Amino acid sequence: MADIDATQTPTVEGVDPSIDDGDEFESKEIQLMKQRVEEMEREAKKLRELQAAAESVNGGTTAESDQGVPMETEEDKSIADGRSVFVGNVDYGATPEEIQAHFQACGTINRVTILCDKFTGHPKGFAYVEFAEAEFIDAALTMDNSLFRGRLIKVTSKRTNVPGFNRGRGRGGYRGGYRGGHRGGYGYSPYRARGRQLSTNTVSYPFSKAVMLPPPPAIPASQMEALRKGKGIMAYLQKSLPHPTKQKWLATWFARRHPDRLLPGSVLSVSLEHAPTTFSGVLLSMRRRGPDTSFTLRNVIQRTGVEMQFFVNSPHVKDIKILQRAGGGGGKEGRRQRRAKLFFLRDTPEKMTAISAGVKA
Known part of the structure; x- marks a missing residue:
């Protein structure tokens, strides 16, 4: 009987107490996590309620409000470019207000844009002026070669940038075949210049009321004689002071x-x-x-x-x-x-x- 008692398995009362402590610690962590999840759910619920109240005040959902301001399409951009002019050789210290004042006589201006370098933030020396109507473009083009902050600015119509239009012809593939005919003695091909050909034709100065200076006021004949003789202290000293x-x-x-x-x-x-x-x-x-x-x-x-x-x-x-x-x-x-x-x-x-x-x- 003594041998049988020695070989029997221990009862539940003989379990190590350290195992029970570990289970209790894990249960506490699970309870804390559940509490945090419940708090996050309550905060999310409050945010949804606040958002719904704001949408009800605005009279529509956020999707509907976003749809109220449509994105600018390519057609809208081309129409805006048709009402805009390019202004080159602009002084680096010029402001949009000064450019607007310079072109104010041409018509109503919607927007003045001065492009800046994205790395340094310095102006690039040119700007775009958008008018309210396309009819104002002709008046703005007459401001070409006008004086602005000591410089003669260049005013041309703004061109619409077409995506992929100036990407070139690529590099791979067959580039053409043999051209028949005699191209010069001993295989010599004459040099053909590339680029835009410079023109020596002079352009007449455009008429513009903004750059015309009014004539000086006429001097009465009674004052001309006094001006010729000279007046003031210096004229008197030069005549009377020397011996x-x-x-x-x-x-x-x-x-x-x-x-x-x-x-x-x-x-x-x-x-x-x-x-x-x-x-x-x-x-x-x-x-x-x-x-x-x-x-x-x-x-x-x-x-x-x-x-x-x-x-x-x-x-x-x-x-x-x-x-x-x-x-x-x-x-x-x-x-x-x-x-x-x-x-x-x-x-x-x-x-x-x-x-x-x-x-x-």
Whole structure:
């Protein structure tokens, strides 16, 4: 009997308690999942109710509302292209409002489109203008070569893009056979240029009221004489401010075509109000600018070349004396001094010293 008891299977009471704990954990997870599914179903039900309420307020279903705004067909696009123009050479800083204002005189505008690069977002330099009626296209085409933001724009009719029209002929397959006839000596085939042939014909400028400038207003005859004489403070100063003696110098010595005009190479002596009170030298150059006329003298002082520029109308200039004239006389001494020779004196102090010594004597 003892052997039989030892070999009997254990009863239910001898099951390991850890197995019961695992079953309880799995049952808890299943209950949690069921709760989550029930919550999701309740949320979905609420969403359906809200959607149904919104559809009832709008007076139709979403499918019906989508059908109320039909998609644009190819025929609609072609009709819109027939009412549009292409505008090229548009300034990159232009806005649709400025383009609309430029074409506003042609007719009612529905839409202005400026194309931009899809990678950078910068404008491509052209735009499309869609009008309300196709009759406005003729008026818009007259704006070709008109000035917009400092550029002459190009206005043409917009062409309708046909899908697959410009795809080419493909690459595979038989491309043709032998063409009979003589094509040139020794199998040479002459070069045939490809592409569009450039035209040298000039196109007349189209008439457009928008680019025509009105004539300036007419000036009354009573005011023309005052305008010719000049008015304002500058005209008064130019006539009354310079000293009469200096006005005479400007009209004779420093004039362009007067017989007594001074020539480069003459020796002048200038008296000033401030130090140096007197400066003598050779006339190198003259700058004729009306009341702002000036001249440059050069001399050698203590073995150093000195150049001074004097303004004829300057209040610091008291007097100008001509010690020796250059040119204008007979013989060798009356020849006109060459400008290059005068500026060459800058590099030859010996000759300049001799001239300055003669001036002092």
